[in-house]
Structures are given as C-alpha cells and as structure tokens.
Amino acid sequence: MKYRHFTVEDFLADNFFQQWILAPDEQNDSFWKHWIQQNPDRHQVIAQAIELAGSFEFTEKWSDQERSAIWANIENGVNHPRVAKHSLLRSLHWKSWLSAASLLLVLSTIAVIIKQNDLHQIATSFGQIKKITLSDGSLITLNANSRLSYAENSFDQKREIWVEGEAFFEVSKKMVDGKKVPFIVHANDLSIQVLGTAFNVANRRGAVNVALAHGAVKVVDTYNKANTVVLKPGESVSQSGAKNPLYKQKVDVAQYASWKNKVIIFRRKSLKELSEMMKDLYDIEVIIDNTALQDQRFTGSFPSDSSQILFDKLKKMYPLQVVKIGTGYHIR
Amino acid sequence: MPLCSTNADETKHWHKLLNGDQQALAFFYERYADYLLKYGLSVTYNRDMVQDAVQELFINIWNRRQNLSVPDSVKYYLMVSLRRIILKDLLHARQSTDVFSEEALSFASHESLFADEYKEDVHLKLQHAVRLLPARQQEIIFLRFFQKLSYEQITTVTGLDYQILRNTIYRAIKTLRHSLSEKIALTSVLSIFPLLI
Numbered sequence: 001m002k003y004r005h006f007t008v009e010d011f012l013a014d015n016f017f018q019q020w021i022l023a024p025d026e027q028n029d030s031f032w033k034h035w036i037q038q039n040p041d042r043h044q045v046i047a048q049a050i051e052l053a054g055s056f057e058f059t060e061k062w063s064d065q066e067r068s069a070i071w072a073n074i075e076n077g078v079n080h081p082r083v084a085k086h087s088l089l090r091s092l093h094w095k096s097w098l099s100a101a102s103l104l105l106v107l108s109t110i111a112v113i114i115k116q117n118d119l120h121q122i123a124t125s126f127g128q129i130k131k132i133t134l135s136d137g138s139l140i141t142l143n144a145n146s147r148l149s150y151a152e153n154s155f156d157q158k159r160e161i162w163v164e165g166e167a168f169f170e171v172s173k174k175m176v177d178g179k180k181v182p183f184i185v186h187a188n189d190l191s192i193q194v195l196g197t198a199f200n201v202a203n204r205r206g207a208v209n210v211a212l213a214h215g216a217v218k219v220v221d222t223y224n225k226a227n228t229v230v231l232k233p234g235e236s237v238s239q240s241g242a243k244n245p246l247y248k249q250k251v252d253v254a255q256y257a258s259w260k261n262k263v264i265i266f267r268r269k270s271l272k273e274l275s276e277m278m279k280d281l282y283d284i285e286v287i288i289d290n291t292a293l294q295d296q297r298f299t300g301s302f303p304s305d306s307s308q309i310l311f312d313k314l315k316k317m318y319p320l321q322v323v324k325i326g327t328g329y330h331i332r
Numbered sequence: 333m334p335l336c337s338t339n340a341d342e343t344k345h346w347h348k349l350l351n352g353d354q355q356a357l358a359f360f361y362e363r364y365a366d367y368l369l370k371y372g373l374s375v376t377y378n379r380d381m382v383q384d385a386v387q388e389l390f391i392n393i394w395n396r397r398q399n400l401s402v403p404d405s406v407k408y409y410l411m412v413s414l415r416r417i418i419l420k421d422l423l424h425a426r427q428s429t430d431v432f433s434e435e436a437l438s439f440a441s442h443e444s445l446f447a448d449e450y451k452e453d454v455h456l457k458l459q460h461a462v463r464l465l466p467a468r469q470q471e472i473i474f475l476r477f478f479q480k481l482s483y484e485q486i487t488t489v490t491g492l493d494y495q496i497l498r499n500t501i502y503r504a505i506k507t508l509r510h511s512l513s514e515k516i517a518l519t520s521v522l523s524i525f526p527l528l529i
C-alpha cells in the first residue's frame with residue numbers, strides 16, 4: 001500500500017493528503033480515517049504530519065506608519081505621473097527609489113541634511129532609521145540617534161564616510177579609469193577599508209564594533225597602524241575605547257544588522273547593556289533598581305518601531321517587574 | 333476554491349478603478365496590503381523590497397488602467413503581478429550590488445537566536461522556521477498550505493512543474509522538522525490525535 005512507509009515529509013508533499021488537511025470532503029476524510037485505523041503503528045508519523053500541515057501561519061502585517069507611508073507614495077506616484085516617471089518609477093533602481101522616498105521624509109522629520117561645500121551631514125533622531133543612497137550607488141542604513149558625514153565631491157578619488165552611532169553599509173564597487181576607488185569608513189580612531197561589501201559599524205560610548213556580513217574589510221587603528229585586523233564574513237572586531245587593543249571574534253552578523261530589518265535582536269546581553277541600548281536608540285531611561293539583576297543575561301528580540309514590546313516580553317519571560325515612573329522604566 | 337473568482341463587490345470597485353476612481357484603488361490597497369506583504373516576504377524576505385514592489389504594483393495598475401480588464405480574481409492578479417515585480421527587482425539588485433544580496437541579511441542566519449524564545453508557542457516557532465527556508469521553499473509552502481492553491485495553480489504562478497513542487501515541499505518539511513525537532517513536544521502532537529478518529 002502506497003502510504004504504508006510514508007515519512008512526515010512524504011505525507012506533506014502528497015497531494016491527496018494535503019487535500020484532506022486543506023479541503024476535507026467526505027471521500028478523502030473517510031479514506032484517511034480508514035487508513036489510520038488500519039495502520040495503528042503509523043499513528044505517530046501521520047499525527048505529526050497532520051499537526052504540521054495545519055500549523056502554517058503567516059502573520060506579518062504592515063505597521064500603521066508603513067501602511068500610510070506606502071499609500072502616500074502610491075498617491076504621489078499616481079497624482080504626479082510625470083514626476084513619478086522621472087524620479088520615482090522604475091527608470092531608477094529600486095534602491096534609489098527608496099532613497100528618493102526617504103529624502104522626502106527627511107524634509108518632514110527631525111533629521112537634517114546640511115549641504116555645505118558638498119559636505120553632507122545626515123542625522124537620525126531617537127527611534128528613527130534612515131536609508132541613504134550615495135552617488136556611487138552604495139546604500140547606508142543609519143540607525144537611531146546616529147550621524148554620518150561625507151563629501152561626495154571627492155568620491156572619484158576616495159570615498160570617505162565618518163560615522164557616529166550605528167550604520168549598516170552596503171558598498172557598491174566603483175571604478176575610475178580602470179581603478180577601484182577605495183571606500184573608507186571612519187569610526188573614532190578606527191578606519192575601515194573596503195571594496196565591495198556589507199558590514200555594520202557601531203560607534204557609541206567610545207567603543208567601536210565592526211561586524212562583516214559579506215566581502216572583506218581591513219580595520220586599521222589610525223592611532224597605532226600596527227593595530228590592524230582583516231575581517232572575514234561572520235567576524236567582528238571591537239575596540240572598547242581609544243588606544244585599546246582590537247578584539248576579533250566570530251559573531252552572528254545578522255544579529256548586529258537585525259535593526260536594519262526593523263527588528264532588534266539581542267543575545268545574552270546583560271540588563272545593563274540593554275539599558276544602554278534603550279538610551280542610545282530611543283532615549284528611554286531604564287533604571288535597574290534590583291542590582292542583583294544588573295548582570296543577568298537576556299536573549300530575545302523586539303520590533304524596532306515598538307520598543308515597548310521589550311518591556312512586555314521581559315516581564316513575561318523573566319521573573320522581574322517593570323514599573324514606569326515618569327519617563328523612566330524601573331526594573332525590579 | 334481558495335482563489336475564488338472576483339466577487340460582485342470587487343467587480344464593482346474594479347470598474348470604478350478603471351473609470352479613474354482613486355477611492356477604488358484605495359479599496360484594493362486596504363483589502364490586500366497585508367496579504368501582499370505576507371506573500372511578498374515569501375518571495376524575498378526583505379520588507380523594504382516588498383514595500384517598493386507594492387507601491388509599484390498599485391501605481392502601475394493606476395497608470396495602465398485604460399488597458400486593463402476585470403481579472404478573474406483580483407487577489408490572484410495582484411499576487412502574480414507582485415511576484416513579477418519582485419523577481420525583476422531581485423535581478424536588478426543582483427546585477428548592481430556586487431554579489432551581495434540583501435536576502436543574505438534576512439532571517440536566514442537567525443535560526444539559533446530564536447531557539448531560546450517563545451518556548452510556549454509552536455505556531456510562532458514554525459512561522460519563524462519557515463522564514464528561515466530558502467525563498468522558493470517559503471513561497472511554495474505559502475501558496476500550498478496557507479493560500480491553499482492546488483499544485484496546478486502553483487504551476488501557473490511559478491512555472492514550476494509538479495515534480496519540482498513536490499520535491500520542494502519535501503525538502504522544506506525536512507528542514508522544518510529538523511529545526512523544530514526539539515521544539516514541538518511529542519505530547520502536544522499526540523494529545524490532538526484521539527480527536528481525529
């Protein structure tokens with residue numbers, strides 16, 4: 001009999017089994033119930049198949065802000081077809097499209113772009129994430145409470161970016177006269193030299209961390225040039241303060257860059273580190289009243305646009321209390 | 333039939349749309365925006381890209397409304413059109429960004445991270461595990477088990493034949509079971525079983 005030796009995988013890929021789960025009717029229902037009765041020793045397998053087949057859910061939703069932002073962009077494209085054709089629509093790459101949209105946003109938000117002698121300064125406020133496309137096609141995602149500066153007029157010789165706070169870089173290759181144009185990110189004393197690659201830089205509270213997703217980068221301490229590290233994908237290097245040694249380790253880069261996808265993921269972070277993170281990203285004060293908790297490690301994630309969820313989860317998952325007093329959150 | 337033909341209400345609004353009523357466009361946007369996000373994320377787990385594609389989709393419909401007819405199923409039409417836009421964008425992205433694809437930054441390597449979370453919620457776990465699958469496997473799972481399309485319908489959407497679809501689901505389930513093996517308690521599975529007989 002065909003189904004006698006089926007595995008869970010076989011069942012789930014089988015059209016007749018799927019039909020029973022997804023669209024039961026008299027015929028398939030009686031067949032499968034009969035089969036189950038006839039094959040008691042296969043119960044465990046088919047039970048797992050049934051459980052799994054009926055459990056698929058996709059619950060993603062747009063946030064209210066996303067929903068209205070998308071509609072605003074659609075209305076804009078619809079009502080200004082000429083503008084849309086030239087600057088918004090697909091004549092451009094989708095990333096440029098995105099940056100055009102985010103540029104519009106910039107005007108209406110706290111972020112400021114100062115254009116002086118072609119020196120660009122881009123900043124984000126607490127809780128805000130920005131995407132910036134450079135003239136060479138490179139894409140920078142700037143996390144909350146962060147600042148970038150760069151001068152595009154020298155980009156043909158050297159692409160240099162200064163970052164405070166945190167940013168994720170996706171660097172496009174640039175060639176001038178058959179030569180690769182270097183791309184250098186400065187974070188405090190460290191300079192990160194790249195070709196085409198993707199990596200995260202965090203420069204907060206005097207400490208710098210560089211985590212590489214793809215490609216290769218060389219991190220040089222400009223204070224002490226002998227202090228140099230070459231990163232491979234999946235590695236990070238950090239420096240806890242100026243003149244300190246560089247510390248290289250293997251990391252889950254996705255964790256470092258998760259904020260980019262509007263999710264903050266943290267793994268075995270102490271409450272103290274979490275509290276610093278909330279201050280850096282959202283200007284939210286987290287006060288640890290119960291100092292015994294200070295060094296306890298936490299693992300979890302929350303959507304970056306609703307930081308409140310962090311507190312809800314902490315309360316749910318760990319034996320502690322969160323009390324909001326004034327603008328601060330007290331952990332007890 | 334999961335992709336039932338367009339109902340009277342939708343037909344009415346689609347005609348309004350073709351006649352230049354922007355409210356009708358908003359009607360379809362409101363109705364299908366979340367659905368398109370779920371499906372779009374199954375084609376590429378990149379929220380920004382899906383957002384762009386959704387925008388382009390609705391702008392295109394509006395701009396081309398003079399040439400459009402009433403589709404058999406609006407939902408199906410939106411789904412297939414969104415898919416086409418995303419695949420085109422993925423191709424562009426690959427050509428212009430030096431091997432690196434944003435997909436690599438999706439949840440693909442978060443697997444271990446979620447292991448510690450949500451111990452109580454098998455469904456959520458499964459949902460996370462599905463989002464760790466390769467894009468094609470996600471899409472086929474979405475279309476078959478969530479959207480409940482038949483194998484034939486999935487073939488018309490994806491161009492993949494029966495045998496490939498079957499194998500894709502087989503491989504996806506194998507991976508899912510592997511990543512869920514410690515998380516789905518056997519007891520919970522067995523406890524539902526007596527109800528079935």
